[in-house]
Amino acid sequence: MKTKSYALEMLWDSLIVLVGTAVYAVGLYYFVEPSNTAPGGVSGIALLVNYVTGFPVGIASALINAPLLILGLVFLGKEFILKTLLSVASFTVIYDYILTPLHFPYYEGERLMASLFGGIVTGVGLGLVFYAAGSTGGTDIITKLVQRRFPHMQLGRILLIVDLVIVGASIIVYRSIESALYAIIVIYANTQLINVVLYGNDSGRLFYIFSDRYREITDAIFAAVDRGVTLLDGEGGYTGEAKKVILCAVRKNEYHKVKKLVRGIDPDAFIIAAESFEVEGEGFKAHKED
Secondary structure, three states: OHHHHHHHHHHHHHHHHHHHHHHHHHHHHHHHHHHOOOOOHHHHHHHHHHHHHOOOHHHHHHHHHHHHHHHHHHHOOHHHHHHHHHHHHHHHHHHHHHHOOOOOOOOOOOHHHHHHHHHHHHHHHHHHHHHOOOOOOOHHHHHHHHHHHOOOOOHHHHHHHHHHHHHHHHHHHHOOHHHHHHHHHHHHHHHHHHHHHHHOOOOEEEEEEEOOOHHHHHHHHHHHHOOOOEEEEEEOOOOOOEEEEEEEEEEHHHHHHHHHHHHHHOOOOEEEEEEEOOOEOOOOEOOOOO
């Protein structure tokens, strides 16, 4: 029974990976390539190679990914690599053997609009692939490999440097500084849409509030935004004095309201506000088993 359930889950994830990869390929073909932008990653390199040599984008992407897939198969889980292999193979087929030979129409309007919507569409596609615990290869595999070897390394900066190098190379290849500027727009829109697909509207803000007037603040939050509040026991590191710490999760549109409310009660309150990518539970997204 468990084996059957696992097989159905893998089948469902594979379907999502295929759909996500197809959306990603269409976004890249329809918006990004015609606007002469290379928004980082393996696909960005493949677009640059195609522009210079005419070599097919899908095949170029697959060739770059091949050694990374081999390394991933050795050091990472088979399930992750199988989903990645499915994405890489389907991207090649869709881009080089469906969209390109059928002369699928592409956007020829303003580059700004092309970059913006290119980022949105490819972001939705990537978000679906990531949602199914897969990847499109390239920097995703590199990230996991480096993280395995150096778990505390700040990988975001490394990936940002890699993307900036590719974006910088696009200035030379396309002979246009604007190409790099539009690529940054694609990357930004892409990142935002990935977060929307993965976390939806369930992201929010997390408050840690330190105040002697914690009871008044707690009652005010209940009344004003109808949010649950947890009181944590704390202790001053220097004074050793017992403190109550208010912990409260709110939606983004409630952030300023709560902050103003706290300041109105206690102008000297110490407030820490952090971004929360996902909040599950009453008043937010209902909890579901993974």
